[in-house]
Amino acid sequence: MVVLEHFITVPRYNGKRCTYTQHLQLPDDSFQYEIIQGVLSMVPSPLWSHQSLVTKLSHLVSSFLDKNPLGLLVVAPMDVKLSETLKYQPDILYVSNERHHIITQSCIIAAPDWVVEVLSESTRLRDQEDKFEDYQRYGVKEYWIMDPNDLHKSRFFYLQNGEFIAFTPHKRTV
Numbered sequence: 001m002v003v004l005e006h007f008i009t010v011p012r013y014n015g016k017r018c019t020y021t022q023h024l025q026l027p028d029d030s031f032q033y034e035i036i037q038g039v040l041s042m043v044p045s046p047l048w049s050h051q052s053l054v055t056k057l058s059h060l061v062s063s064f065l066d067k068n069p070l071g072l073l074v075v076a077p078m079d080v081k082l083s084e085t086l087k088y089q090p091d092i093l094y095v096s097n098e099r100h101h102i103i104t105q106s107c108i109i110a111a112p113d114w115v116v117e118v119l120s121e122s123t124r125l126r127d128q129e130d131k132f133e134d135y136q137r138y139g140v141k142e143y144w145i146m147d148p149n150d151l152h153k154s155r156f157f158y159l160q161n162g163e164f165i166a167f168t169p170h171k172r173t174v
Helices: 020-025 048-067 097-102 124-138
Strands: 032-036 039-043 071-075 079-083 086-088 092-096 114-118 142-146 155-160 163-167
Touching: 020 032, 048 071, 048 092, 048 114, 071 097, 079 124, 086 124, 092 097, 114 124, 124 142, 124 155, 124 163
Parallel strands: 114 142
Antiparallel strands: 032 039, 032 086, 071 092, 079 086, 092 114, 142 155, 155 163
């Protein structure tokens, strides 16, 4: 008889207090985690609508960057270490060429220039509250919060004098 518990993986570290350095030393349990105020928080797998929007948006931006090499675009999972007790994995991030030095082999070691979070039911509050405040405090220049169920509910912010200011993107014809 096969014992299923040997094949079922559970997030062993969800809720564990640790620093970024300590997290790197933990054995892999095959789950992705963010660190919020020194506590590991498992990042659940996204739904189809979420991933579809990430794919479409990253394709559009990648196509633009292929013709205009202004910086680098990365999709999740990629750690963004804002402090020893704060690490996120934005859905999409961009780092300009001028700030290329913040990219390491294992993570981004400061606030990216642009971050996109696509809302999921399990992360909606975190994206709109915790991440909003943290991205603002650590200097993300532009933050988009996209709603895959209703793009009209998406919100867009740019950083001015240390605070996010809401803006409405304008449609442009090519």
